[in-house]
Amino acid sequence: MRKRKLFHDHAGVKKQEGMAFLPPALELMKSHSCLSMQVNNAAVSFNEIDTNSVEHAETVLNTNFYGTKLLTEALLPLFRRSPATSRILNISSQLGLLNKVRNPSLRRLLLDEEALTEGKIEAMVSQFLAQVKDGTWGEHGWPKVWTDYAVSKLALNAYTRVLAQRLQSGGERVRVNCFCPGFTRTDMTKGWGKRTAEEVADFGARLALLPPGELPTGTFFKWRTPQLYSKL
Numbered sequence: 058m059r060k061r062k063l064f065h066d067h068a069g070v071k072k073q074e075g076m077a078f079l080p081p082a083l084e085l086m087k088s089h090s091c092l093s094m095q096v097n098n099a100a101v102s103f104n105e106i107d108t109n110s111v112e113h114a115e116t117v118l119n120t121n122f123y124g125t126k127l128l129t130e131a132l133l134p135l136f137r138r139s140p141a142t143s144r145i146l147n148i149s150s151q152l153g154l155l156n157k158v159r160n161p162s163l164r165r166l167l168l169d170e171e172a173l174t175e176g177k178i179e180a181m182v183s184q185f186l187a188q189v190k191d192g193t194w195g196e197h198g199w200p201k202v203w204t205d206y207a208v209s210k211l212a213l214n215a216y217t218r219v220l221a222q223r224l225q226s227g228g229e230r231v232r233v234n235c236f237c238p239g240f241t242r243t244d245m246t247k248g249w250g251k252r253t254a255e256e257v258a259d260f261g262a263r264l265a266l267l268p269p270g271e272l273p274t275g276t277f278f279k280w281r282t283p284q285l286y287s288k289l
Contacts (some may be wrong), residue, residue, distance in 0.1 A: 181211075
């Protein structure tokens with residue numbers, strides 16, 4: 058078995074900072090000939106468990122969706138150069154599944170797999186942020202729980218599916234999936250949850266390291282159960 062170097066990097070991932078987070082990615086491209094795995098775990102929420110403020114919606118969307126997307130796109134050249142099947146695992150949430158969306162037109166948009174594009178996903182995000190600014194977001198059928206966080210994960214799930222289709226149709230050996238760890242005891246949940254961060258990390262690592270023949274793409278994994286995002 059060939060030895061592979063493992064490393065981690067804490068890149069700041071916020072769209073409003075423009076391309077400020079890209080220097081770490083560029084350094085990786087200089088120092089590594091290829092990448093085989095990326096786990097996108099950067100996320101923020103400013104709500105308590107029982108609150109639903111959208112005061113920080115722009116920061117939440119910039120970090121949880123745009124930052125992850127921009128960093129992933131920047132690193133794709135390294136994944137394409139990997140001699141083995143490479144994998145991208147986005148840590149997501151079931152709060153961003155389609156069954157949480159109450160707006161019929163939005164559901165139709167996200168369910169139309171052939172017509173869905175990254176541009177349409179970003180337009181959805183921009184629409185939400187505009188409604189937050191004018192105070193009408195509560196009238197448009199967005200998810201009810203942790204709405205800004207849920208919309209960020211809704212966008213991330215959709216982007217994961219679009220990216221997986223794009224790479225697969227191009228014949229590229231890059232698998233892209235989402236993983237929802239469920240209600241986990243972390244700082245974000247103030248220590249509440251059904252499982253520890255260590256348990257989640259262990260399962261997430263085993264999921265990311267599945268053999269190529271067992272690893273799907275464009276799939277949403279809810280804790281230990283793989284579910285096709287498009288069916289939810």
